[in-house]
Amino acid sequence: MERIRLGNTVFEGLNNAYLIPGDRPTLVDVGVATDSVRQDLSDGLATVGYDVSDLEAIVLTHWHADHTGLAGELQSESGAEVYVHEDDAGIVAGDPAAIADERDIRERRFEEWGIPDEPLEEVTSFLDRHVDLQGEDVDVTRVHDGDRIAAGDGELEVVHLPGHAAGLSAFAFDGDEGREAFVGDVILPKYTPNVGGADLRVDRPLETYLDSLARVADLDFARVWPGHRDPIDDPAGRARVIAEHHRERTERVLSVLDEHGPADAWTVSAHLFGDLSAIHILHGPGEAFAHLDHLVAEGVVEQDGNLYATTGGDVDVDELVPVPETKR
Template identity: 60%
Template sequence: MDLTRIPLGNTVFEGENNAYLVEGEVTTLVDVGASTETVRADLEDGLDEAGVALSEIDRILLTHWHSDHCGLAGELQAESDATVYAHEDDAAVIAGDDDAIADLHDLRDRRFREWGIPEDKLDELRAVQSDFEAVAGDPADVETLADGDRITAGDEELETIHLPGHAAGHVAFAFDRESEDPSEIGAAPRSEIFVGDVILPEYTPNVGGADLRLDEPLERYVESLDRLAARDFDLAWPGHRDPIDDPSGRARVIREHHLDRTRRVIEALREYGPADAWTVSAHLFGELEHIHILHGPGEAYAHLDHLERVGAVEREDFEYRLVDSDPDVEALFPNTKY
């Protein structure tokens, strides 16, 4: 596979983004970055360095609907006539469907009230979300993908793997790749994967606040981590920063992080009594600003929601209280074994 990672600047979201160029019969971009002039310039510079014109892009594969991954898709499609693909659970949002966008906004308003975010923090968060929506770019015409679908990129076939949690329609794209090391001629191909934001090299993807449409967000995410770890890929190409040499190991680290966070949520409820998601997030993270006003209580909510589903806490209105003061946290996550 003729693969080029194109780093993209990112002044709106956290962390540097990546787009991936796959050259061949079906010239393909995997993710495209936010719709800003600087990101567009970074992408064009990367294409120029690879000797590929924008008009030569045949296909755009999107890992999920967040603007820092799909913001440029609509305008690139208009200029290149590329076909844009995304998972069926994210396609309507990427396509700018009015009903899907309205439902998302209504859900946000309801969740923010349920979580107990103070009004002054809500004002700050709404300003941040306005900035995010400003880089969402033009809607794209989207062809849908489902788990297990196979699709060509360059001269290779990719396997679509649905890995929800960070986003409802988050997908990864797996492929086999021959080593470029002359000493490994004849060796078995390496198994590699474009993972978007399922796992990241330097921090943990947000769960709970990043996509409010998901039911059981933490359970779905841990299941995705288990599924990814079980495949034992040789290398992962993430949506932010550098490649990940041990994807299974990284997935296990993030899984353990969430078990530890579950323990901290239990400790907060045990020490401070019944609380809503905002109050628990304050005990976990302290003062929250900018996008963390969303991600903090969202993460707390994901863990509280899971604890309620497994019977470790009870909820009255939107306050949670412990039922079991010392649950076996490992037993609360009995998902796929590695």
């Protein structure tokens, strides 16, 4: 397996694509549809003796443009079959109904969160300007949890791990030191993947993501290969650290509501993250919403319209945000 490092100046940078050589050359994730990333990918393939036309399969971890943008044109040039989880397949394929549904949810959430006019105009303009980064439409093959895909000289197993995105999936394989996986943005070595704003279609986003972190820990991979930056040698431990981060953030959200509530998601976000710009105007209140939504579902916060307030009862944050046990 060869890691191909890709630039990315629009979203969170240092993307990775992974080439699996062999009888069925397979690429895992492809990068955003820009000229510089297109060149990075072509150069990376050439370094290990491959050309785009050699690809027979492309596997996408989730629908975000920095992972899927070049898939359509790569498919056109190579004839490769493109695999993506069914929950993200419509957007990757460019299905108008799926794209319209995502946009409708976004507009509704922006109103519910209480984003003021100026930052609302900024984030809307940012998203509209970067639509082309999603690239060409793709003829997708839909996969499900547990499916197996022929790749290289072996196979990949689909492991559905939603939260950051509805269809986000890892692709597991037998590595040199045990079971490994390509994980996209399920866990990252430096940043914590955004939850709540990165895919507005996810119901109960924080709970969904915590369940995925628990599954990562339970699977106890020897190593995972993320969509950004370097490989993670203790993925179960990293999943635990990220869950602990969300536990701490839950405590902060409750503190903000105690001091400033009732408050909407934008106000809570402002106290958590300060001033925001560009894509973070989506991610900040989205993450605040994910926590507020979780606290409402757990009965420790009440919602009145777009405003949230604590119920005043005792709160056990350890129970609200479970941290997975690790096996090592």
